[in-house]
Each structure stands twice: as C-alpha cells, then as structure tokens.
Amino acid sequence: MEGTHERLDAMRILLLEDDRDTRDYLSRGLKELGHRVVAESDGKAALARTLGESFDILILDRMVPGLDGLTMLQLAREAGCQSPAIILSAMAGIEDRVAGLEGGADDYLIKPFAFAELTARLGALARRPPPGDRSDFQALLRVADIEMDLLKRTVRRGDRLIDLQPREFSLLEFLLRNVDRPVTRTMLLDRVWNFGFDPKTNIVETHMSRLRTKLNDGGRDDPIRTIRGAGYMIMSGGR
Amino acid sequence: MILLPRTIKGLSILSAAVSGLVILILGAAAILISHHEIEAQMDHRIEREMDALLDFHASNGAAQLAQVVRGRDGAATGGTGYLADTGSDGRMMLYALADATGRRIAGRLIPDMPPDGWSEFLPIRHPDGSKGEAQALSRRLPDGGQLVIAADRSALHRADDRILFVVLMGLGVILLTGTLSTIAFGRLVRRRLVLISGTAQGIIEGDYARRVPVDGSGSEFDRISAILNQMLGRIEELMSSLRQVSSDLAHDMRTPLGRIRQDMERLARDTTDLAAGQAVEQAIVDIDALLDLFAGLLGVSEVRGFAARKRFVSLPLAEIVGDVTDAYRPAFDDDGRILSADLQPVAIRGDAQLLKRAIANLLENVLAHAGNGAGASVSLRHDAGQAILTVADDGKGVPTKDLETIFERLVRLDPSRSKGGHGLGLSMVRAIVHAHHGRIRAESSTPGLRFLIQFPIDHQPFTGEG
Secondary structure, eight states, X not given: OHHHHTTSOOOEEEEEOOOHHHHHHHHHHHHHXXXXXXXXXXXHHHHHXXXXXXXXXXEEESSOSSSOHHHXXXXXXXXXXXXXXXXXXXXXXXXXXXXXXXXXXXXXXXXXXXXXXXXXXXXXXXXXXXXXXXXXXXXXXXXXXXEEETTTTEXXXXXXXXXXXXXXXXXXXXXXXXXXXXXXXXXXXXXXXXXXXXXXXXXXXXXXXXXXXXXXXXTOOOOEEEETTTEEEEOTTOO | OOOOOOSHHHHHHHHHHHHHHHHHHHXXXXXXXXXXXXXXXXXXXXXHHHHHHHHHHHHHHHXXXXXXHHHHSHHHHTSSOGGGGBOTTSOBEEEEEEOTTOOEXXXXXXXXXXXXXXXXXXXXXXXXXXXXXXXXXXXXXXXXXXXXXXXXXHHHHXXXXXXXXXXXXXXXXXXXXXXXXXXXXXXXXXXXHHHHHHHHHHHHTTOTTOOOOOOSSOOHHHHHHHHHHHHHHHHHHHHHHHHHHHHHHHHHHHHHHHHHHHHHXXXXXXXXXXXXXXXXXXXXHHHHHHHHHHHHHHHHHHHHTTGGGGGOEEEEHHHHHHHHHHHHHHHHHHTTOOEEEEEOOOEEEEOHHHHHHHHHHHHHXXXXXXXXXXXXXXXXXXXXXXXXXXXXXXXXXXXXXXXXXXXXXXXXXXXXXXSSSOSOHHHHHHHHHHHTTOEEEEEEOSSSEEEEEEEEOOSSTTSSOO
C-alpha cells in the first residue's frame, strides 16, 4: 500500500479528531507517507493552531469537543485561513454534506472511509490552485506518449488519433491532470460524472475498460494502473 | 339510514329547502284557516239576516218584505247601489225574493234562484254588469215564496289573494336571505377549512413548520386552529427528535464501525497469511455493505423528509437523464443489452443529484432484476404541463400483485434474497419522485416492466438559483 502513496509531496497537515483510535491510525498512516501531522482532539485548540501556524491541509472531524469542526473551520476562514480543508464525518446526510461544503470545506469524506480514499483526496486537494488562480490551465496535456488537446478536444497516442466519447475524454483528462497520483472510484464519480452517490453498477470500471481498450489499441503498454482498493493512476514513466 | 348531504353546499341547500317548505306549509295553513273563518263569518251574517227577514215576513207579509228587499238590493231600486248595503265588515249582501209561483218579485242581481239550503258558489251579477259568485242561503217562505240572501265572495277571494301574496313574499324573502346567509356562512367555513387543509397538505409534503392561521377572534375556528397548531407543534418536536436520534445513531454506529474498518485495513496490510487476508477483506466488504444499508435507510428517510426541497433549482431534466443513461450504456453493452434513450428537452424544479440517483436506481433495477439480455428504453416528453419520464425494460416483468409492493422499503421479490441490494432502490426512487411533487407508477408492459413518472414542468426555467 505504501507504494501507492510514495509520490505524494510531504505536507504539513492539521488533524482534528477526538476519537483516539482514529486519530492515532490516521497520524501514523500519514506520517508513514512522509507528511508532518499535528493532531488535536479539541476544536478550540485546533483553531488556535490554525490561526498561529501554517498548514498545507486541514483534516477536520465534525463532532469534537470545544468547537465542532465545521464552526472551527468557519472561524478560521473568517480569520483569513485559506488552507484546503477536508471534513471527515460520520454525519452522512445530504444536508450535512451541503452544510460542510457551504461552511468552507473543500471536500467531505464520510466515515468510515478507506485510507487510500483519504490520501487520494488529500493529493487532489493539495494540488488545487488557489481560488481565482487559473494560471495553471493547460490547453495541452502530455503524459508519456499521450497528448490531449483541450481546445481541439483531440487525443493522440504517438501519431494515432484516438476517438473518445465525451465521458471517456473527461475521464482521461482527470487522470492526466493527476498524473502519478491515485484517483479513487468515488473521486471519479464525483468529478467526471458528478454523481454524489455510489452506484451499485461498476460504471467507472466499464468506462475505464473502454478507455483502456481505445488507448492501448495495437498492443501498447497500458499507461493506466489499477490500484487495488484505491482506484487508478496514470503513470508518467510507464510501468 | 337517511342520506343527508355532507358538504356545506349541500347542507345549505337542504336548510334553505326545509325553511321554504315550512313557510309554504304555514302559508297554506294560514290561507285555509283565514278562508274558512271568513266563510264562516259570511255564513253567520247570512243566517242572522235570514232570521231577521223571516221574522219581518211573518209580521209584515210578502209585499212589505219585497219593499225591504228592493231597498237593500240597491240595484233593484236604482238607488245608491249595492255599496250602500255592505255590512259593517265591508262585505256586500245580495237578495232575491220570489212568490209562490216562482215569479221574481225583488232582487235582480241573482240571475237564477238556487235550490233550498246553502249554495257555495252561486253565480251573481255585480251592478256594473260583471259576473261573480257568492255563497247563498235560500229559504222557503210560509206562503210558498222563496227568499235568497247571498254574500259576494269577491272579498273572500281578495283576502285569499292578499294572504297568498304575503306568504309568497315571505317565502321569497326567506329564500333570498337564507340563500345569501348560507352562501356567506359557507364561504366563511370553507375559507377556514381551506386554510386548515392547506396546512395539512403542507405538513403531508414535509413542511413541518406550517401552522393554521389564527385571527384572534376567539371563534370556534380559532379554538380548533389553536388546538391543531398545538398538535402540529408536538408532531414537529417528535419528528425533530426522531431526526436527531437517526443522526446520533448514524454517528454512534459509524464511529465504532469506522474503527473496526481501520483495524481491518491495517490487518489486511500487515498480514502475510493469504487466507487471513482474504477473510479480513471480506469483513471489510461486509462492514461496507452494512454501512451502505444504513446509509440507504437514512437516505430514504431524509428524502422523505423533503428538506432537499430548499435547494431545488430549475433543471434541464433531459440533460440529467442523458448523463445517467450515458454512464450506464457501457454496462448494458457489456452484457449484450441495449439501452436506448429518446429525450425531449423539458425543465423541472429539483435537485440534480437526487434525480440522477433515481434514474440510476431504475437502470440498476433493470440490470439486476430484469433478467439476462433484457434491454431498457428511457423516454422523456412533455404533455399537459407534465414532464413524463418512462423507463421500460423488455425483461421478465413483475407479477401484477407486486406492482405496488416493489416500492416498499426492504422489499425484494427474489425469495432467496440471493441477488445483491437491500431492496431500497425503488423506495428511494419513489421518495425522490414525491419530493419533486411527482408521481410514479409501475405497470406491466408486454414483455417487461415499465415505470411511468410524472413531474410538474417548470415554466420559468433556468432563471437562476431558487
């Protein structure tokens, strides 16, 4: 599993979680990946930390003593904190998720979650440009011998033009934008299909399978790697 | 059992009809009684007059009587006219006298001599020549002559007419005021009932904050509204505590399960025993399934609570349906099935995520339960203010008796319950459709099963967040 996460840049992470087992598990797991983790179990203490120090990412549980995670985040945002924040909560209702995202969170992950899902989402959040900054927009995405032209809506592998359906195009674009980083099934459902729910049918797998067939036509190496229990990753340097 | 109308309108009409009937009966009785009374009075006067004239005849003889009769029957003398002989009560008396041979010797206003005794409707002539009728008493005189005394009935007819007029006027006034007041009463009652039923409808649709307006008049309606509001307040409290319990339960269940899952994840990562690893991974799958079931149950309740409506915006339904069918088409293709879509653009107010979930559930229902090779066709069209979404398959269908029950929570028609799923998919679909003010019905198509969904169209689409 470590291999899945080795390419994530080291980040300074604030973790607010009152359940000791979960806090220890997450701290240990994130530290194993090379991140520096500051763990707090109380909302007020976490707020003081956030305002006094700089973090690359905030991981916040909602129901914690002192200040609940969402209120803490709102206060931090009002005080000017711009660090990306992901809420981890057992509160799974639609209203809860809406309240979390409207309250300033960038992502909302429902407990229990797979650790790989959390790290994949952290990776995606960490690379998100600051609000209003679109300077990183690239009209041309190039990974290994795959080239995607977002203006002409064309994809080439080597000198071969690949005909992709719109959803397959979006799927590949999302993978290319996250090169060498795992993207999970739920992230793909969320970002590519805008499905805020988990279908029983393997629609991600079937689309991915078609995308692979089209990309690998002619027996080339498969640039997309399946990561068991975590999702997929497009590799910059082959396998 | 007597069938009485139950509506306010029916009761109002019945009450006006009963009042009218009572007035008619009372009026008829008044006419009859007064008619009889006047007739009796007239008979009494005739009898007294007859007695007086018979006495006069006995004392003074027929010639003298003829004089008197001529004098009283003014027209016979060409004198002051018959009005001179009206009685003290204003009613006119007429006379006729014949001798023993039947020859008329006095009184010309009675054309034909009646038989002895009372005549109810004796034809007479008025001095002005017009015809009339009178009630009359005819008596034989001891000398064989005949004396007739009659009272003109026109006064009686006038009295009858006047009473009838008064009764009809009364009836008209009562019917008019009765109708107006029942209309006003009906409106008042209906207005209050509409407020109460509107509130109840709002509550049924999940708006638990709705209350019946109270106008402070202290009327019966105000009192019942206040009691209803107390009841609604109590219901809202109960619903709110139920939601709180669900939320707490979700939290309290997810936290330890989350911990177990973390331990399992760690075990799966650390173990070198292949069999143990597989067992642990299966345990993770089972935990996820349990959480999934729980989330599904809470999700259905949440959608049924209609809180989502607060976020409803105008949506292009065809695009949403198209997105979902596109997402599922490869899954159909891979099984050698066909998924076709024929979508007309139409806007409804709603929540895109919920609608996507509903359509996804219907397509998954086809994939899971319609049988091998069954395809599906999705169509969207608008008709008479409604967006009509149809999801039909050509699979094995559902027995007619189950067409309603498939929407119940945790219902699975497969008795072995061997196929995946919790039987929550279609109850979620129905909850979502109802939250969107829509209706859903399942029907058998030949072959297969068809879901017909109607949503009200949004006629001011895409004008921004609502």
